Amino acid sequence: MFFYLIRRVLYAIPIALAVGFFCFMLVQIAPGDPINAIVPADAPGDLVEQVRRDYGLDRPLPVQFGIWLLKVVQGDLGRSLATGRTVWSDLSSAIWNTLLLASVASLIGFVLGCILGGLAGAFRGSLLDRAATSIAVAGVSVPHYWLGMVLVVIFSVQLNWLPAMGAGPGGSADWAWDWEHIQHLILPAVTLAVIPMGIVTRTVRGLVAEIMNQEFVTALRGKGLTRSGIFIHVVKNAAPNALAVMGLQLGYLMGGSILVETVFSWPGTGLLLNNAIFQRDLPVLQGTILVLAMFFVALNLLVDLVQTALDPRIKRA
Amino acid sequence: MSTTSTTPTAAEAELAVQAKQAAVHSQGYWAGVWKRLRRDPVTIACALVLLLMFLAIVFAPLIAPHDPYQGSMLRRLRPLGTDNHILGTDELGRDMLTRLLHGGRLSWFMGITPVFVAFIVGTTLGVLAGFAGGRVNMAIMRITDVFYAFPSVLLAVAISGALGAGIVNAILALTLVFIPPIIRVAESVTTGVRNLDFVDAARASGARAFTIVRVHVLGNVLGPIFVYATSLISVCMILASGLSFLGLGTRPPEPEWGLMLNTLRTAIYVQPWVAVLPGACIFVTSICFNLLSDGLRQAMDVKG
Numbered sequence: 001m002f003f004y005l006i007r008r009v010l011y012a013i014p015i016a017l018a019v020g021f022f023c024f025m026l027v028q029i030a031p032g033d034p035i036n037a038i039v040p041a042d043a044p045g046d047l048v049e050q051v052r053r054d055y056g057l058d059r060p061l062p063v064q065f066g067i068w069l070l071k072v073v074q075g076d077l078g079r080s081l082a083t084g085r086t087v088w089s090d091l092s093s094a095i096w097n098t099l100l101l102a103s104v105a106s107l108i109g110f111v112l113g114c115i116l117g118g119l120a121g122a123f124r125g126s127l128l129d130r131a132a133t134s135i136a137v138a139g140v141s142v143p144h145y146w147l148g149m150v151l152v153v154i155f156s157v158q159l160n161w162l163p164a165m166g167a168g169p170g171g172s173a174d175w176a177w178d179w180e181h182i183q184h185l186i187l188p189a190v191t192l193a194v195i196p197m198g199i200v201t202r203t204v205r206g207l208v209a210e211i212m213n214q215e216f217v218t219a220l221r222g223k224g225l226t227r228s229g230i231f232i233h234v235v236k237n238a239a240p241n242a243l244a245v246m247g248l249q250l251g252y253l254m255g256g257s258i259l260v261e262t263v264f265s266w267p268g269t270g271l272l273l274n275n276a277i278f279q280r281d282l283p284v285l286q287g288t289i290l291v292l293a294m295f296f297v298a299l300n301l302l303v304d305l306v307q308t309a310l311d312p313r314i315k316r317a
Numbered sequence: 318m319s320t321t322s323t324t325p326t327a328a329e330a331e332l333a334v335q336a337k338q339a340a341v342h343s344q345g346y347w348a349g350v351w352k353r354l355r356r357d358p359v360t361i362a363c364a365l366v367l368l369l370m371f372l373a374i375v376f377a378p379l380i381a382p383h384d385p386y387q388g389s390m391l392r393r394l395r396p397l398g399t400d401n402h403i404l405g406t407d408e409l410g411r412d413m414l415t416r417l418l419h420g421g422r423l424s425w426f427m428g429i430t431p432v433f434v435a436f437i438v439g440t441t442l443g444v445l446a447g448f449a450g451g452r453v454n455m456a457i458m459r460i461t462d463v464f465y466a467f468p469s470v471l472l473a474v475a476i477s478g479a480l481g482a483g484i485v486n487a488i489l490a491l492t493l494v495f496i497p498p499i500i501r502v503a504e505s506v507t508t509g510v511r512n513l514d515f516v517d518a519a520r521a522s523g524a525r526a527f528t529i530v531r532v533h534v535l536g537n538v539l540g541p542i543f544v545y546a547t548s549l550i551s552v553c554m555i556l557a558s559g560l561s562f563l564g565l566g567t568r569p570p571e572p573e574w575g576l577m578l579n580t581l582r583t584a585i586y587v588q589p590w591v592a593v594l595p596g597a598c599i600f601v602t603s604i605c606f607n608l609l610s611d612g613l614r615q616a617m618d619v620k621g
Contacts, residue, residue, distance in 0.1 A: 018463040026479040137611070141604035143555045145562055146578060146596025153589035255468030259559050263582075274563060277478040289467075289475045297466045 077287035098268030105192035113200025121208025139198025247303035360612025374421035428554030431491035443503020
């Protein structure tokens with residue numbers, strides 16, 4: 001176990017480096033001179049040349065990558081073209097908002113997914129199973145940005161119950177757990193929750209059905225164990241895999257909330273990315289994607305380690 | 318669970334699967350698949366809906382009642398059921414039904430093309446990795462791992478955001494998103510088939526590697542990879558329209574469901590049910606492709 005831990009952590013390093021290289025290349029594959037990602041298009045020629053030298057953009061690509069990497073490791077993601085602020089200053093508040101939204105959405109999705117999937121798997125072939133499976137298919141097939149609009153039409157436009165956009169008074173700066181703020185969170189979180197709900201339902205249903213078919217469950221039933229007793233055994237067997245799927249879903253939501261954040265003007269990384277794309281603000285685009293991807297790499301690692309620790313059947317050396 | 322006692326043991330089930338795998342080449346297999354598909358009303362219904370939609374968008378210029386680009390400021394945002402505009406009009410007074418029919422062409426094209434290209438590229442690389450093993454496998458699979466470090470939406474947005482808006486860039490970005498998962502599936506099924514006895518037998522009787530892949534491996538792995546690829550069409554459709562929704566795919570005034578949804582966003586306060594129509598089209602297409610893929614998976618008895 002200890003050696004597996006060391007090896008798994010060491011393996012994450014080349015992945016993280018490669019992810020960094022990919023993000024570095026994003027600016028390179030962008031049409032036009034990468035210098036345009038740093039200085040505005042209307043800057044005078046000698047200034048452009050000076051910035052080019054300062055940033056080392058006249059050096060070979062591998063050297064540039066090294067310089068860039070050194071800066072990133074020190075937390076310097078460059079400056080936004082649009083605002084002139086450092087990328088990190090905008091990103092640091094946005095990332096908390098996205099984490100908040102994604103966590104609440106994951107929680108809703110996981111709870112619903114586990115209940116629906118567990119029931120569907122336990123009573124396979126029943127009406128309940130069919131209903132849960134249909135909800136799951138709808139959940140993974142629905143364009144969530146559209147679902148967000150439909151929810152706004154129903155709950156904001158028609159019923160006027162919940163606000164349609166923003167993150168409440170104070171914007172992104174001060175979040176508090178009061179109704180003023182929470183009411184802004186409900187619609188985006190529910191919208192974002194349908195994806196993990198669908199996927200978790202499918203996964204848990206498959207896991208529970210598979211476990212219920214195993215011989216040890218028959219044995220448990222044979223020795224006269226109650227339903228709830230068997231339920232505990234099933235949960236213990238399904239938990240590691242289910243948790244792994246859920247953990248990854250949180251990561252997918254972190255990166256995938258861009259569309260929902262755009263619909264609800266939620267001041268997170270998605271909105272930041274959207275604005276960066278709109279203004280062709282490549283440093284912001286690069287920095288945001290780098291941080292989100294690194295978060296995903298770290299989460300992957302964590303999920304793997306937790307799964308190994310939880311599941312005594314996995315013997316990794 | 319009263320039938321538990323008659324359930325075959327794991328070993329028996331595995332033997333059955335192997336027997337089925339070995340029988341893939343016999344003619345009875347496809348007849349069996351078709352027989353199972355015919356008895357599955359949901360799958361048939363989805364296939365019919367998709368066929369109807371496909372015909373409608375292919376013949377859109379013939380059946381659409383109006384011009385998709387010609388609007389009128391005098392009849393902007395009319396409600397559903399308006400005379401002459403059964404599905405209302407959009408924010409520039411263009412007929413919604415016409416634009417939905419025409420918009421489906423790009424949405425379908427952008428939803429299917431990336432998966433198709435990724436299927437060809439991913440299958441090639443995955444089968445190569447699975448069959449060659451060793452260092453080739455290492456190289457291909459480790460590069461695949463890197464792409465797995467990005468959530469798919471983020472990867473698509475990153476690439477097309479850097480390349481700039483446009484249909485070609487969006488398709489390129491989506492193709493890159495779908496190649497790694499197809500490589501993984503192709504690699505794992507190929508590795509499974511490579512170790513089966515009949516491949517050893519072919520090798521022992523002197524068949525060249527290329528012949529083994531063509532005759533013995535591809536026939537056994539294409540089915541599962543294809544079923545997996547069909548399940549990606551639904552995701553790709555949502556992502557493609559999502560990119561257009563963000564302004565990264567098609568540009569106005571070109572009709573496309575995702576872009577229409579975006580330009581109609583402000584209209585949800587005026588004509589909410591007209592504004593959400595393009596999304597409903599994406600939803601119906603996506604769910605039908607998903608259910609069709611599920612049906613195919615069951616009919617073809619593909620695991621996973």
